[in-house]
Amino acid sequence: MGASSPTAGSVLIGLTQARLLELARGLGVTLPTSARKDAQIARLLEAAPLALPGLLGHLYRDELRAACKDHGLPADSRARAELARHLLTAAGLPPTIDVTPPPPTAVGPRDTPAPGDVVVLRRRTWLVDAVHPPIAPTDATRVALLCLDDDHQGRRTEVLWELELGARVLSERDHGLGDAGQLDPPRTFSAYYNALRWNMVTATDARLFQAPFRAGVHLMNHQLTPLKRALELPRANLFIADDVGLGKTIEAGLVMQELLLRNQIDTVLIVAPASVCPQWQREMSTRFGQAFELYNRAFVQRRRQDRGFGVNPWVTHARFVISYQTLRRPEYKEPLHQMLREGRRRTLLILDEAHTAAPASSSRYAVFSDTTRVVAELAPLFDHRLFLSATPHNGHSNSFSTLLALLDRQRFTRGVPPSARALETVMVRRLKADLRGHDVAHRFPEREVLALELTTPDAPELELARLLAEYTARVAPSRGRDRLAFINLQKRLLSSVPAFCRTLDKHAPGTAATGAPPPPEPSDDDDDDLDDELRDAAEATADAARAAALPAPDATAADLLTRLRRLALQRRELPCAKVEALVAWLRANLFTAPPGRAGRATSAAPTWNHRRVIIFTEYGDTKTYLVEQLAAALGLADDPDERDARIATFHGGMSDDQRAVVQRAWNGPPDEHPVRILIATDAAREGLNLQGYCADLFHFDVPWNPARMEQRNGRIDRALQPAPVVRCHYFVYRHRAEDVVLDALVKKVATIQRELGSLATVVQADLDRALARGIDATTLAALDGVAPEAVRVQVVTAELETQRDRARIERDLKDNARILEVSRRALDFSPALLRETLTVGLELAVDLDGAEPLAEADGAPGTFSLPALPATWQRTLDTVRPPREHDEDLWDWRRRPPLPVVFEPPAQLTEDVAHLHLSHPVTQRILSRLLAQGFSARDLTRVTALVADVAKPVALALARLSLFGPGAARLHDAIIDVAAWWDEARRGPALRPLDDADTQPLRAELDAHLHAAAKAPPQSIAKALAHGAAADFAALWPALEHEADAEADRARKMLATRARTEADAMRELLSAQEKSIQHELAGRAQLPIELTDPRERAAWLADTQAMTDRLAAISAERATEPERIAALYDVALTRVTPIGLVYLWPGKPGKPDREARS
Template sequence: MTFTHLPGLAPATPSPEATVTLESVLATLRKDRLLDLARDHGVHHLSPHRTIAELAKDLARAHQIDLPSALSRLLRDELQKALAAHGLDPAGRARADLADRLLARSADAPSDTDDAPAADPSAPVKGRLAVVRQRQYLITDVVPPPTSHHATPTRRAERVRLVCLDDDAQGRELEVFWPLELGARVITPAAHGLGTVDRLDHPDHFGAYLATLRWNAVSATDNALFQAPFRAGIELHNHQIPPLSKALALPRANLFIADDVGLGKTIEAGLVLQELFLRQQVERVLIVAPAAITLQWRGEMEQRFGQRFEIMNRAWVARCRKERGFGVNPWATHSRFIVSYQTLRRAEYLEPLLNHLTDRARRSLLILDEAHTVAPATSARYAVDSNVTQTVRDLARRFDNRLFLSATPHNGHSNSFSALLEILDPARFTRGVPVDDPATLAPVMIRRLKADLKALGADYPDRHVVQIAVSRTPDLAGGTPTWTATFSDAPRPVALGPGHDAELTLSELLARYTELAEPRHARGRLALVSLQKRLLSSVEAFHRTLAAHTAWLEKNPAKDDAQLHLTDAADGVTDDALDDDTYGASDDALDADDAADVAAASKDFTPPSVEAAALLTELRRLTARWRHAPSPKVLALRHWLAAHCCPAAAPALIGAPAKPSAADRRWTDTRVIVFTEYGDTKRYLRDQLREAIAGTDRAPERIVELHGGMSDDARAEIQDAFNDPKSPARILLATDAAREGVNLQKACAHLFHYDVPWNPARLEQRNGRIDRTGQAAADVYCHYFTFPQRAEDHVLTVLVNKVDTIQRELGSLGAIVLEQIEATLQHGIRPDAADRIATADARLDAIVDRRGAASRELESSRELKRLAREIADAGRDLQRSRDRVGVDPDALRAAVEVGLRLAGAGRLTPTTLTTKRDVTVPAFLVPHADLTGWDRTLDTLRRPRQRTEDFWDWRRTPPLPVHFSAAPHLGEPAVHLHLEHPFVKRALSRFRSQGFGQSDLSRATVVVTPELHEPRVIAWARLSLFGEGARRLHDEIVPVVAPWREGGGPDHLDPLDDARAAKTLAAADRALVAAATDPGRFPAAAAKRLAPHAAADFLRLWPALDAEADARAAAATLALETRGRKDADALGKILARQQQAIDERIRQLSFDLLDDRWDKREHHQLKRDEEHMIARRAALDAERVDEPAAIRALFEVTLRRVTPAGLVYLWPETLA
């Protein structure tokens, strides 16, 4: 028999005088292994500075370890080295045999007395494997029957608790009465093997099965070996991998992803979530997000990662009560939920959640999107806890793992930032203790700006901010003014034709009225500010607010009611049951509320003077006259639409043809988004644009709208239509309800701000709808309008430019500057506003202090060289994972096709798709007609269902084409299939469930290869290591290669050495891939001859397989223990540093509290933080013992399982 040897070790002639002792064996180990063994056995006094001989002697004399236990911990190469050192034969594969040789030459040699009688191999015993209901289970407990003679047959039966080990039902618990459970049996792989093999599988069937096993092998021994990137329907970029790397390197995945807007934080979080699921570190997930983006989260998780989340709201609660009764806790009905912040803070949702989680929810993950909303609220000098801060703080502590997402994590207050980080990871951070050490923050923080990644070569579009200056030309005759528009990206002005100048005139009149108005209190100025803001949007928006203001001044509430209470019918919002906390208020409701606020503020005005009253009259007259007429801004927008979308949309110019040609009425593929702050303006724009495009091709279908108060289905339908290349939609009108939660970059690169929001953060959020990951165009264009002849527009121009600068340069510091800009505009646009905005980032000492805190505590993490190194390392890890896991599009397609054929369906039909960059992508059509009973699975491949579409009509539509590799910027709808897609999971489920139950496969095959000249056989086993609760810690497919001789022979089925085995395994992989497309690779005659031998051949190779698996299990166990120890030691050091930092802060805080400049709320918050630090300091003493122990326990192996996987005969081409 041929065995594996270590390099440099040769069999030695045994010496009769050689005596093996614990010290002599320990002396053959490396120093680090000696120290590991010492720590594992509670020997902590050994110094790493001593020699190996000294350490071996000290450890042997400690009497806390004996020779048998030491040998059981040694790896195969270490045992071989010890044998050689003692003059013994080091050859061998089985660790147990190697250890026995050493024990035989020691004083601890086992006696010849008989062992205790073995337990009944068929009895259920804790730790054994069993087949129950055609699935494999681990027996976790056996409860003996009661001894009462009156017990029923059921009570006389043993009660057995089990945990499922099958891939497709891992961790599922079951409890049975063993003697009464039909078909239940204990299994021993050594006796069962492959079972009965009547025939050999076709190589493509076996290849798909083996590939599925390999794809599902995960391991916690290697942080840099990923699975999630290959189980996601995304175009993968190297810069998306560092968050995953950092999360896996942490003892618990507590990570803050603080990337810039549009860099794909949701995808990065999804990759972390997917990997934690695969490693069974997470089984329960809660995502908390603003209401506007809950639907986006659900869509992204399902479409890209194959994870089904439910949104917790009134509809879900009603459904649970209808199906399960009023007593059910809705949080207990599913393991993955999304909830909005608005819903979470309500007691009727929060209290059941806390009850369900109890004090600590194991294997749980909390994801907070827009996490900065949880940070203590901004105050003058010291941030104060808000209600949402306290709510989330209590919630987060119950989760094992936490992911926070925010593009603006630092608001400039050091104590607010540390409080937010404490919620993320209380082991590292304590609120009130400044985060001064970048090394403390670096492990848990990912912070990159778009400019950073572009500087490092990432492919993101260039943003162009285009100013459209709309100017009135002199009209000497005194008639209707004519207008021109100057686009900042165009060489010369364009003529717009005649149009009213109401916006200029009304602005001048309102400015004069503002000077004359006399509100009795400061609140009254809010009415004037609102009038100014809405006039800058549109005359129509101004009309409503002006009516509210004048109605109160004239003491005419009836008139006010008539003007304010408009119908929602224009927006189609008629469902009174819409949940405001989930969907937000309708635009019309928001406009009505705004008008009501103006009316209330107008109560503070004194009766207007004669001039003021005359101005109000003139304002109302002009507003009524021009509210429905096309504004010069509309004319400029129509000019742009004519140039880019449809020539017939052009404004009517003197001398233009009255009727456009058929060519002019056709539309291009260009899409555009028009944002406005007010529902009144959106309705005005809709009417104007409908009139402008009337008579063009499919005109009624060209304009779609997004607004507040829309249901999930309506919002998704509009987004899908606008992104669908085949949809006629070209113009999307949206209010700020759409500035978050909708991804519109797939088909659109042009955006217009019809009005500029005074909240500059909203301006950037709007731009982020198209300037983000996944944008197909190389350039995106963000347009805004300005009247050079209107004073207020100069201020808005400065605002737009400032926001663009912040987006490019300031990072998190920009959030602080944006606050100051918003505060500058809070009391209206005044003459000095432009200068104050322009210098907002360099003005007040308080701002400088806050910018210093943000720069010191956060932005220092954005060092380009470090970011480049992280991305490069991530790219190497990704490629290594790809090579190791072996997932490639062709292999996945082949496996899916085999699964479909086993389900009775035909092959995938090849077709092609074309991207927007005219690149042809291979795609396939699914044989859906053959897949009886797959309706729900096939639904995941159909186009989105329209709200008004009949369900059964929709289900009869054919599935979309599918593709297996990332194909960004497709010009037509298609579905990206990946390992976690429901369709793929179902197709491959037959391979994942093969084993000791009913099987479609014999798990043995033969394949022809030109690379060998003699038959060989490969036996595979699956090695799995489990932790507490059957959590899988390590998976590996273990091969043994041997020659095969018909009729036997001297080396028949003797395992080969590692070098020759590696060459055979590589040849087998190539042969299986070739056999998937070449039926001739399956030699039918050889298969018929080999089938009767397969079961016996596998059993003959099983001892070698078991020995190889044992050696690899020992190595994996050591790697897990090493990781657990390192993570635990690192956590212990973190807790110790935290104690020291708290001590220093408590001393400083005693002086800070003496400062009399704190206001009452700030002083109270300081005092609460001090009390918390004192309590936290005391708790850390216990945590320094308990928490490291808990980390070590996460990597402790409690069960090793080795199961038969398969057998492959490699048949030389010359014998086929």
């Protein structure tokens, strides 16, 4: 362009069209994307009065340099302000533009801080959040602070400023390294540098991950999709609707971890079924390094003992797991609401088995359950929400839309069908079938559903079934809730004779009375976590009350009932045909040699192999019966200790500790944990990991609810199942009519799971209804006739199946792999490099007295032993000890040695080793010492020298740029570097920084050779370098500040672009929601005539009112919500801190450990 005078138009012509469009959006101008560049520039200058000084403030440094070159002006300056002055002077304009905002740390010396200042006190660095002046002259100034140190970041505190010894406001004069008496060894500096790099985050690029490297998980590619989606949202409101066994817990944990790292959340609440609460607590601790408390009666009692009855237990910790049942209780729910309403911010709610909170299904219109009401009150109080469910849709559109509105009320409205576009943003939905054929397919086993046929025609169970069918035909009502007593008798008989006896004993006396009031309807929120004995007893009592309401049976019916009772009592303690077949299978598959004949104990000790099997039953009575029968048949009856060691049970009413003990033993190595048989009720059917060493499962009774069978099967058919095939067995009496029906049920369920995908939930509900009258001569035909109802199929297809786009899933998998690799390179992370870093950290943190920090275990490659550590490490070492036994004393437990540690994630579930990942408490404690260099710790001089492949000596100065948002949330981190050629004659102020082109290859040399095996130059050279290091760094610091300013400007513009994009998206979202509500309300002129149930009519009216209320709220939110989202990306503080100085000395560099750099 030559030396022409710069104008706004001549500068704009040097920008790309993509940059022009971005610049125009920032100025509120819409440009035609297909127009020529000169037409776009003309439109921009016409729509926005853009003079040259204003334009230059919007340009990046590289764009300013390019404009200077285009106009024949000097373009080699690092300072944006200087480049802008060249252009303004050439244009004949006053060079008064300020494109470099002063750093917030640049304050003059004064006594009292102001908001936004950075201060140093208590050997830490803090951001001043608020200052409260003294009320009286004798009072002190109260200052609210947020910690900026990496090892304590985001922690809040308040101090009385004048009473703090040594407190001072940090000024820009405080930058520097101080005098370096000696150089740090390269391996030590490398560990320090790694710790800093691994702790960096950025919100400018949502596609850079940290959490996968801070989790002890055997990561699967598909598990990154929810993380990617969450980071694209201003608030992480996400519905993870993956299939059973795909790892929803891990996916939610990754999202949680990333939000914690980015300081977007402080408080996390996990709500889950009671049976999986201990597992959630354990998974969050071992896999993500996060300590969660189980919120239950015992926890509340402990807190009150420690802190008094006046304290709200919810404010004493920041991470909780609570069960749905506990959350429904007012004494636990109301203090939680109080805490959240009093201003607790940066909160995350994780709702496991979220379908529990959906309005309950009925024939035409779903209605609120108690759990729906509780979650509807709680969810809006959280900033971020993650919902997890493999069965998110029950076929009712209003139920699904309500669940989605609980997740994100700005995208979804109760009663309004969700759009596919809105769902695509917040829902992740994959079935195992969708992932097969991709690189993750080999991680999931094939499932075989196997029937064990029982062909005995004269089994007593068959006679009992015949008598019961005849009795039911004579006495039971044809429909209505009084028929439920007879249905329960049938279900219990199909489970076991003892289960049948309990209800029959209650039923028989009940039939003698008449006119008894009917029992209450079962609650929508009843579940399987109640004590089995109590649940069975309550069910039997309810059945007796129903029987009492019936007319007295005639003589024939009474005789049938007597015969039923007599035969049942005779058989209740004897093995049935199912038990005999099960014992035969156990002998053939769990032993290397048969222990004896059926029903007899043997003196020969059984030789167990390493296989395990789970046996599911619906009833506690059947569970007890199975324990007794199997113990007798396998020779365990006379040795209670051996019986308890080999046969475990899992049932409702167990304490959290008991559940954890069972699950730990079940997933432990078979040569260390002798348990081989787990007999479980449906309390174990949801969410539990039971696949560690088990690939076989039996349904001793087939659940009439098909969804329960799928949930049971999911305990072993899930991720991290080491076996290629899992086998799910069930029993079929070929001569019992009821079994023919149940066999057809199992086969139909398998077919719909395979063929219908998400529609399976709709058909399963229909199958459940087909069995609602019990099993009789008409049931088989009813099952055969079950097909998805056309309307409900259309609903589920439109609202859920659209999220299973195979092409999109494939794109996501490829994208995930690419992002993970880019993130890995950005962090330069590998397990071996972490091991090197922790080795150095241990050497700095404690006196090892010559011991090796991490000695490799004998005969176990990749497994290491921690050294003996001081008593101050006890609480940290608790996280790597073997699990504590229920009755083990704390001090006895702490005398047990820590587990061996590994750095590669184990390929299967195990508790025999501890995986040290970046967020493990042991790792965090060791790295915190490195992260504190220059702040609270002084182990390093932060100056080193290493031999590298360079032509002459180089001084490379490093600094870290950090941009903080509201509440000290880190928005962006970057490492800044400036290099200069070095020689003895020209050092200190004489150093001349190199330009970017010359610095980049030198930075690459640093990255390539700064490792544990790096070579240091001779001692004489090292002493000379150390002597002038402080002056060298001071000479390069101004150039570092200019580089940091350019990077901060780039990051601020990217953050502003993201803020603008997300704010605009929220405006569009609210407009689309407004239109969808108006459209739905237009079709709700009157109550549908087919809704005859009062509860359904009330639910319909409530949904309509909710739409009206939401419509009124949108107007206000349109003015506030976009600004709230944009404010998340406001930069409150820009901070540049020294990292250190590295000298590169010419020579032959040391060779790195290939494994560490892989």
